[in-house]
Amino acid sequence: MTSSFKGPKASRRQFLAGAAVIGAGAATGVRAATPDPLITEIQPWAQGLGDGVDATPYGMPIRFEQDVVRRNVPWLTADPISSINFTPIHALDGTITPQGCAFERHHSGAIELAKEDYRLMINGLVDRPLVFTYEDLERFPREQHVYFCECAANTGMEWAGAQLNGAQFTHGMIHNMEYTGVPLRTLLNEAGIQTEGKWVYVEGADASSNGRSIPLEKALEDVLVAFKANGEALRKEHGYPVRLVVPGWEGNMWVKWLRRIEVTTQAVESREETSKYTDTLADGTSRKWTWVMDAKSVVTSPSPQSPIKHGPGPLVITGLAWSGHGKIKRVDVSIDGGKTWQQARLASEPGDKALARFYLDINWDGSEMLLQSRAMDETGYVQPTKKQLREVRGLNSVYHNNCIQTWHVKTNGEAENVEVS
Amino acid sequence: MSKSLKLFAGSAISTVLMLTLSVNFADRLTPEMPAEFDRVAVENDREFHLIARAYADEAKADAPFGLGREALPEEIAAWNLDVSPDGTGLPVGSGDVMTGEEVFADNCAVCHGDFAEGRDNWPKLAGGDGTLADDDPLKTVGSYWPHLSTTWDYVNRSMPFGNAQSLTADEVYAIVAYILYSNYLVEDDFVLSNENFTEIVLPNAEGFIIDDRAETEYAIWSGEPCMENCKESVEITRRATNLDVTPGVDTAEEQAATAPAAEAPAAEEAAAPAAEPAAEPEAVVEAAAPAAIDMDLAGKGEKVFKKCKACHKVGDGAKNGSGPQLNGIVGRAVASADGFKYSGPMVDHGGDWTPERLAAFLANPKGEVKGTKMSFAGLKKEEDVAAVIEYLKTFGQ
Numbered sequence: 001m002t003s004s005f006k007g008p009k010a011s012r013r014q015f016l017a018g019a020a021v022i023g024a025g026a027a028t029g030v031r032a033a034t035p036d037p038l039i040t041e042i043q044p045w046a047q048g049l050g051d052g053v054d055a056t057p058y059g060m061p062i063r064f065e066q067d068v069v070r071r072n073v074p075w076l077t078a079d080p081i082s083s084i085n086f087t088p089i090h091a092l093d094g095t096i097t098p099q100g101c102a103f104e105r106h107h108s109g110a111i112e113l114a115k116e117d118y119r120l121m122i123n124g125l126v127d128r129p130l131v132f133t134y135e136d137l138e139r140f141p142r143e144q145h146v147y148f149c150e151c152a153a154n155t156g157m158e159w160a161g162a163q164l165n166g167a168q169f170t171h172g173m174i175h176n177m178e179y180t181g182v183p184l185r186t187l188l189n190e191a192g193i194q195t196e197g198k199w200v201y202v203e204g205a206d207a208s209s210n211g212r213s214i215p216l217e218k219a220l221e222d223v224l225v226a227f228k229a230n231g232e233a234l235r236k237e238h239g240y241p242v243r244l245v246v247p248g249w250e251g252n253m254w255v256k257w258l259r260r261i262e263v264t265t266q267a268v269e270s271r272e273e274t275s276k277y278t279d280t281l282a283d284g285t286s287r288k289w290t291w292v293m294d295a296k297s298v299v300t301s302p303s304p305q306s307p308i309k310h311g312p313g314p315l316v317i318t319g320l321a322w323s324g325h326g327k328i329k330r331v332d333v334s335i336d337g338g339k340t341w342q343q344a345r346l347a348s349e350p351g352d353k354a355l356a357r358f359y360l361d362i363n364w365d366g367s368e369m370l371l372q373s374r375a376m377d378e379t380g381y382v383q384p385t386k387k388q389l390r391e392v393r394g395l396n397s398v399y400h401n402n403c404i405q406t407w408h409v410k411t412n413g414e415a416e417n418v419e420v421s
Numbered sequence: 422m423s424k425s426l427k428l429f430a431g432s433a434i435s436t437v438l439m440l441t442l443s444v445n446f447a448d449r450l451t452p453e454m455p456a457e458f459d460r461v462a463v464e465n466d467r468e469f470h471l472i473a474r475a476y477a478d479e480a481k482a483d484a485p486f487g488l489g490r491e492a493l494p495e496e497i498a499a500w501n502l503d504v505s506p507d508g509t510g511l512p513v514g515s516g517d518v519m520t521g522e523e524v525f526a527d528n529c530a531v532c533h534g535d536f537a538e539g540r541d542n543w544p545k546l547a548g549g550d551g552t553l554a555d556d557d558p559l560k561t562v563g564s565y566w567p568h569l570s571t572t573w574d575y576v577n578r579s580m581p582f583g584n585a586q587s588l589t590a591d592e593v594y595a596i597v598a599y600i601l602y603s604n605y606l607v608e609d610d611f612v613l614s615n616e617n618f619t620e621i622v623l624p625n626a627e628g629f630i631i632d633d634r635a636e637t638e639y640a641i642w643s644g645e646p647c648m649e650n651c652k653e654s655v656e657i658t659r660r661a662t663n664l665d666v667t668p669g670v671d672t673a674e675e676q677a678a679t680a681p682a683a684e685a686p687a688a689e690e691a692a693a694p695a696a697e698p699a700a701e702p703e704a705v706v707e708a709a710a711p712a713a714i715d716m717d718l719a720g721k722g723e724k725v726f727k728k729c730k731a732c733h734k735v736g737d738g739a740k741n742g743s744g745p746q747l748n749g750i751v752g753r754a755v756a757s758a759d760g761f762k763y764s765g766p767m768v769d770h771g772g773d774w775t776p777e778r779l780a781a782f783l784a785n786p787k788g789e790v791k792g793t794k795m796s797f798a799g800l801k802k803e804e805d806v807a808a809v810i811e812y813l814k815t816f817g818q
Contacts, residue, residue, distance in 0.1 A: 071668060072668070073666075073667075073668055074668065075542075075666065077542060078532070078541055078542035078543045078544075078743070079542075079543075079582075079731065079742065081582075082582070107579075108579065108582070108583075108585065121492050121496065121497070121500055122489075122492070123492055123497045123500075123501055124501075128485075128491060129491065129492035129497055130489040130490065130491065130492055131489055131490055131491070131492045131496065132488065132489040133489075136488045136489050139486070139488055140486060140488065161659045161664075162659045162660060162661040162664075163661055163664055163666060164661060164666065164667050165661040165662060165667040166667060169667060169668075189485065190485045190486060190488065190489065192485075201503060203503070207579055207582075207583075207585035207586075208579050208585075209578050209579055211503055259500070260500050260501075262501065262503070264505075266505060266506075266507075268503050268504075268505050268574075269505065269506050269567065269568050269570065269571055270503065270571060270574060270575070271571050271574070271575040271579075274566055274567050274568065274571050274629075275560065275562075275565060275566050275571065278629065280553060280558060280560075282554065283554055284553035284554030284558070284628065285553075285628055285629065285630055286553070286565075286628055286629050286630070287629070287630055287631070287632050287633065287634075288629045288630070288631060288632070289631050289632045290632045290634065291632070292632075292634075294634070294638075304661075304667075332646065332648070336655065337655030338651055338652060338655060339650065339651055339652055339655060340648065340649055340650070340651065341646070341647070341648045341649075341651070342648075370655060370657075374646060376646065379639075379643070380643040380644060381639055381642060381643050382642050382643060382644065382646045383642075384638075384642045388641075388642065392637055392638055392641075395556070396556075396557075396558055408657060408660075416660060416661060416662055417660070417661035417662075418657045418658075418659060418660050418661070419657070419658045419659035420655050420656060420657055420658060421652075421654070421655060421656040421657075421658050
């Protein structure tokens with residue numbers, strides 16, 4: 001069995017020692033001292049009855065999974081109503097993020113907007129300014145796409161040094177869903193764009209309005225006006241009933257509770273595209289319109305919130321990779337802090353601007369590891385180290401930190417967020 | 422002379438005013454499209470893009486679907502509020518610094534401070550001049566924001582927090598004038614209007630460049646990466662556990678407990694459940710109110726309470742924020758919310774919050790308790806005071 005693993009081989013003695021830790025769970029070579037009562041005794045669930053089909057009209061995860069939830073970092077913001085929480089990526093697998101634990105970012109809270117109260121206006125430089133109801137939107141030809149949505153501030157707390165101890169907190173401002181909706185270009189065609197139109201300004205129905213300007217080229221390329229995610233209605237916190245999906249671009253542009261699209265000649269330069277979501281460089285000048293989220297990856301397990309509990313032996317190293325420029329081409333993993341790298345296995349054909357899941361199956365010898373992952377996308381871009389990023393941008397960029405992350409895995413299996421030379 | 426003037430007078434006089442006249446303002450700020458705003462490879466998904474393009478062409482060529490209806494001028498006027506750097510979208514109106522100071526004190530100072538200096542974790546709107554290249558830059562309207570239109574637009578549409586779109590155009594002009602004054606950018610007799618608006622050039626107007634990652638980063642970080650012997654040695658240089666600022670993973674209480682001490686007030690507030698803060702009080706009003714409470718009045722009070730909500734939580738699970746939680750406040754001992762750090766004068770105020778004492782405090786907080794941390798100007802209307810107290814009575818504990 002161990003021969004199929006690519007990683008460093010453990011000695012038979014180490015392997016047995018590791019197996020002993022897990023007792024009955026070990027696969028080969030160990031004889032249990034006593035029979036397992038979970039097998040030899042009749043258990044209540046094997047004798048009595050479970051819930052009926054009317055117990056959970058809409059099911060929630062079983063109570064044993066109650067730790068797999070969004071969490072926030074209270075000291076980050078003044079108030080949870082204008083704040084962010086984090087997807088528990090350390091505890092998920094696959095690529096699709098369940099809506100119920102997909103991160104939220106609100107600027108004036110998650111509002112409750114009923115479909116019958118929903119209106120979408122297209123105005124500005126169009127032939128026919130229009131108002132759509134929710135029902136109107138459902139009558140346009142639909143498309144389906146899986147896309148990641150990453151907040152520009154994801155990993156932003158790590159610029160100055162390793163700070164938050166967990167993949168959820170360092171990389172959890174991301175989710176990946178299958179969206180159903182109408183291409184924005186279909187709606188814009190319905191209104192008829194005038195030739196002077198160069199931008200669209202999009203805003204939401206909440207008090208923040210969170211307006212953003214998007215170049216017309218992008219608006220016509222792949223932006224989606226979405227009303228379903230992962231097969232069901234959007235959640236309130238993700239913009240029910242309608243949100244904008246701006247593939248590969250920073251999450252702030254994915255306007256929730258979308259209520260208005262204005263075709264303009266110039267960018268509005270709203271609060272969210274000037275005072276926020278701009279990247280200050282070391283000399284004090286700032287980049288604006290840094291919309292694309294560059295290629296990035298992170299090992300989700302093992303990680304500080306997902307330590308190794310089974311001792312040496314077979315170990316699944318897994319993580320996520322993504323790029324706002326297209327598909328992930330390759331992910332490399334290092335267990336020695338970047339001295340040597342080996343190519344990880346992609347679980348499936350990566351999608352365009354969607355999360356990719358990678359695995360590296362090793363036979364852990366029980367020694368310390370400095371775990372890193374490095375993504376490469378189809379443009380040939382290679383995820384940089386934090387040092388490389390700092391050389392170009394300094395320490396105050398806040399946003400768009402796509403550096404290689406390091407987890408220090410100790411001999412007891414615990415992991416810690418560290419920076420390495 | 423007002424308090425703020427006394428505080429600012431000395432430095433304001435000696436400060437070089439940044440007010441610049443520029444007839445070319447609008448032209449200069451017309452943004453140019455980046456040459457290559459998106460390097461999404463044309464190679465990828467060629468088939469899909471071809472299909473999509475064909476579909477788009479088809480949609481363009483074909484008659485529209487005929488869905489939706491024409492937007493009426495009144496509807497467009499109601500929603501088309503955004504203001505651009507060249508002043509497009511500004512309504513007619515004006516406001517002066519001194520009026521702005523009053524409006525700001527009533528509507529903004531609870532979070533942003535009397536002098537726009539910011540309270541707790543709430544944004545600072547003034548100061549930070551010349552700090553953008555520092556280790557810890559202070560980004561404010563004065564030090565960072567490139568366009569004044571952004572300030573007007575945001576205040577007009579999204580502020581005050583919890584009571585957006587409640588200000589008149591003149592009040593917004595006045596607030597923006599006061600924010601300029603707080604940043605030493607105008608004198609105290611300055612009047613901002615739609616006429617002179619685009620003459621204001623903010624200090625950091627030229628401080629932004631369009632995304633240049635394609636030139637400065639992508640070319641360097643591309644190509645076949647190193648796989649073997651990539652570096653001689655690896656040392657751990659920093660550890661997250663040294664800082665110990667990661668929230669606990671079990672309960673909201675732990676999240677609050679593990680937050681850095683310096684940020685404790687914000688942390689306590691943030692640990693309160695974020696769900697449905699607006700809907701909750703209504704439900705409680707209906708379910709739990711004793712008969713003696715005037716429900717109509719309490720309903721009015723709920724609207725008035727919007728002015729308080731940014732700092733004060735009330736209802737199930739309410740926790741202290743910038744201000745103490747207010748469950749049971751009517752009749753509660755003064756300065757008695759567990760875990761809230763009251764000012765000395767508030768502790769000295771003593772006794773219980775009878776409706777009468779609350780009314781006096783709410784009408785004139787700083788007059789009634791000199792030195793209170795609550796930087797709210799007070800409720801001017803007696804009926805608002807009565808209504809909000811009636812509303813607070815509905816939260817027993």
